[in-house]
Amino acid sequence: MIRLEDIIKIFSKGTIDEKVAINGINLHIREGDFVTVIGSNGAGKTTALNLISGTCSPDGGEIFIDGKKVTNLPEHKRAKFLGRIFQDPLMGTASSMSIEENLAIADLRGQRRGLGWGVKKARRKHYMDILKMLDLGLETRLKDKVSLLSGGQRQSLTLLMVTLSLPNLLLLDEHTAALDPKTAQRVMDLTKKIIQENNLTTIMVTHNMQQAIQYGNRMIMLHEGRVQFDIEGEEKKNLTVEDVVKRFGAELKDEALLVA
Amino acid sequence: MFLSSFLRTIPISLEQGLAYGIVALGIVISFRILKFPDLTVDGSFPLGAAAVARLIMEGMSPIYGVILAIILGFIAGCSTGLLNTKLKINSLLAGILVMTILYSVNLRVMGRSNIQLLTVNTLLTPLESLEVNRFIPIIAFFFVVTIGIKILTDMFLHTQIGFAMRATGDNEQMIRTLGANTDNMTVLGLGISNAFVALSGALVAQDQGFSDVGMGIGMIVAGLASIIIGEALFGTKTIQRMTIAAVVGSIIYKFIISLGLRLGLAPTDLKMATGVMVILALGIPALKKEKEGKLHLRGV
Numbered sequence: 001m002i003r004l005e006d007i008i009k010i011f012s013k014g015t016i017d018e019k020v021a022i023n024g025i026n027l028h029i030r031e032g033d034f035v036t037v038i039g040s041n042g043a044g045k046t047t048a049l050n051l052i053s054g055t056c057s058p059d060g061g062e063i064f065i066d067g068k069k070v071t072n073l074p075e076h077k078r079a080k081f082l083g084r085i086f087q088d089p090l091m092g093t094a095s096s097m098s099i100e101e102n103l104a105i106a107d108l109r110g111q112r113r114g115l116g117w118g119v120k121k122a123r124r125k126h127y128m129d130i131l132k133m134l135d136l137g138l139e140t141r142l143k144d145k146v147s148l149l150s151g152g153q154r155q156s157l158t159l160l161m162v163t164l165s166l167p168n169l170l171l172l173d174e175h176t177a178a179l180d181p182k183t184a185q186r187v188m189d190l191t192k193k194i195i196q197e198n199n200l201t202t203i204m205v206t207h208n209m210q211q212a213i214q215y216g217n218r219m220i221m222l223h224e225g226r227v228q229f230d231i232e233g234e235e236k237k238n239l240t241v242e243d244v245v246k247r248f249g250a251e252l253k254d255e256a257l258l259v260a
Numbered sequence: 261m262f263l264s265s266f267l268r269t270i271p272i273s274l275e276q277g278l279a280y281g282i283v284a285l286g287i288v289i290s291f292r293i294l295k296f297p298d299l300t301v302d303g304s305f306p307l308g309a310a311a312v313a314r315l316i317m318e319g320m321s322p323i324y325g326v327i328l329a330i331i332l333g334f335i336a337g338c339s340t341g342l343l344n345t346k347l348k349i350n351s352l353l354a355g356i357l358v359m360t361i362l363y364s365v366n367l368r369v370m371g372r373s374n375i376q377l378l379t380v381n382t383l384l385t386p387l388e389s390l391e392v393n394r395f396i397p398i399i400a401f402f403f404v405v406t407i408g409i410k411i412l413t414d415m416f417l418h419t420q421i422g423f424a425m426r427a428t429g430d431n432e433q434m435i436r437t438l439g440a441n442t443d444n445m446t447v448l449g450l451g452i453s454n455a456f457v458a459l460s461g462a463l464v465a466q467d468q469g470f471s472d473v474g475m476g477i478g479m480i481v482a483g484l485a486s487i488i489i490g491e492a493l494f495g496t497k498t499i500q501r502m503t504i505a506a507v508v509g510s511i512i513y514k515f516i517i518s519l520g521l522r523l524g525l526a527p528t529d530l531k532m533a534t535g536v537m538v539i540l541a542l543g544i545p546a547l548k549k550e551k552e553g554k555l556h557l558r559g560v
Contacts, residue, residue, distance in 0.1 A: 091431070094426065101426075105435065109439050
């Protein structure tokens, strides 16, 4: 599905501020994997996602999606394969556009856009149906601007937008971290449901150890730009926070990660 | 005295307001939709005027001049977009560079600094020779053209490409992850914007009977003033409101200016008055400590 080979990423290369963000990552994610990624601040989690999505390109190594080399493919050309949800709920939607207009934009993810109407009547019914799934009453507010929605509502809408044209790979970048606990749980439940129903291959970066253990079939810990551990299957299922602390307590200096 | 000035100002404000309303519509696309502070306008307006004036002097049909003006305006806008997206030149500077270059281009196009069009046939000549008050057919003409462009703009901004363009101004990162090339959207949007502006320049030159290399000075500020006035009345809730705000705002702006001139404002102080108007409109919300400013722009 997606393969990272000897990926290296260095910021401010050749200056006094030089920082090796990714230091030789080799990773193979299979079709249907739901991988959770943890790691302390600066471990390279977000940089790894940026490299996969094409927001930045690596200083060394190659990236393949479905056997196709995408290492230097610009971001908008990878959109066909990828769906991405950011931590900031404002990032996933266009606030000056209406709910249905946002859905219509996502409907055409990775496709050629032409001079046809943006919102097609035939699709509007479908938008209402899927909005009902959220149970937030948004199905009656198709023409409302997204700026009128709360953070949780916007993040839920962003999730829905991903499902409109399913990506080969879904990237979640701490997408519940900026929400209050109750809303975060709601959004996480919805995320799980969407991933399971569509059997989406997913990489979820999280700061929350409990969440990383609870969800997914595989868990990866990054530390100083390397893969510290990579466990899956039964071993992952039986994992507890205590286990992780016992085995990797020394590296886990980030206390936020432990208490969360 | 005041009332008669008031009434006599109406036809001229309608004529000019509608003609310059096309500029305001162009600025809606650059400043409002793309959130791109495009200053090319001050150069693309006289570019349109120069193109049409030259072709008419060469004995060609004015309609070709208008078409050429639209094409040249489009190219000028695209140039600013390309300087910004491909060469990574700051958006304000990119516009200033193209505007400055256009000054020379416009002189080259015209071959001198101004061309009189009073004694030759223009697109408006058939309308002016009708047996009615000159204002009626001219205002009708500009009404049809400007409202036509407003409706086309509304329609375009509701197409798939239009959505991608609006999202580019709103949330560049988001629309990129959804697969739109935001660079192309910026270039295309600025092209359309300046095509409108050049069209307006071409029509205004024929309406006032001359093309002058300096006629674009302050165009961007006047356009912004129009938009701000219009938005105070119509708001920005929908695209249709934003575009009608530009057109009506332009008419009201011209009305205020004409009235001011009739009541003794010196023509030399016009641009200062306009500038102060924009400063007040943009600045008062900040002084009142309102969170939302009037203009959100990217890349400044």
